[in-house]
Amino acid sequence: MNPISIEGQQLALRELREDDAEALHAIYGSEQATEHLSFEPRDREAVAGIVLGGIADANREPRTVYALAVTLEGNAELMGYARLAVEPHRAGQIGFALNPSAWGRSYGTETVRLLLRLGFDVLGLHRIWGARSPKNTASAAVMSRNGMVEEGRIRDHVFTHGAWRDSITHVILEGEWRRSE
């Protein structure tokens, strides 16, 4: 499905464009934003590759990866990055990261809500999950606030910042989403 365009109260999700690389680098190149992610800060070239990869994914048929820009109402510039990867059995995994200058204003909560709308209402998924670092309390808060309950711990899930790290998974099922709407 392409193009995706989903509007929320303050934010919207849109397809990536080549000129989003600089704004995404402000997130993925930042120590602060990547502290709890599965990789260390990325350079401009790597981030440009992620944007091009996301654009290529958007044009695949069937499409399984939705790498999208999060924008603030009235401003088309990328303020965050939101990703949903479709898996077998109508499942999907989400990931999200916002520019640190925008943190603490409920945008993370709305970003997760928009990803759940994409997964359940647009793509008809049954189960959507996310994995976070055990120390990532902001991520725990935004997923929990959207009804994504903690499901378990994946031990040594990723090797990052020089060490193995567990992940805590959060999940929401289709019926739970419908009841929360």
Ligand SMILES: CC(C)(COP(=O)(O)OP(=O)(O)OC[C@H]1O[C@@H](n2cnc3c(N)ncnc32)[C@H](O)[C@@H]1OP(=O)(O)O)[C@@H](O)C(=O)NCCC(=O)NCCS
């Ligand atoms: C996770 C993230 C998207 C949250 O975005 P946000 O816009 O700040 O989220 P919200 O404002 O909707 O809510 C944040 C919640 O976490 C809390 N929080 C924010 N930063 C925090 C921090 N550094 N430590 C502890 N709690 C924090 C806030 O208090 C708020 O909870 P509350 O409303 O119960 O007080 C943002 O921090 C981010 O982009 N982080 C880097 C990437 C990342 O970790 N992505 C998740 C990968 S699993």
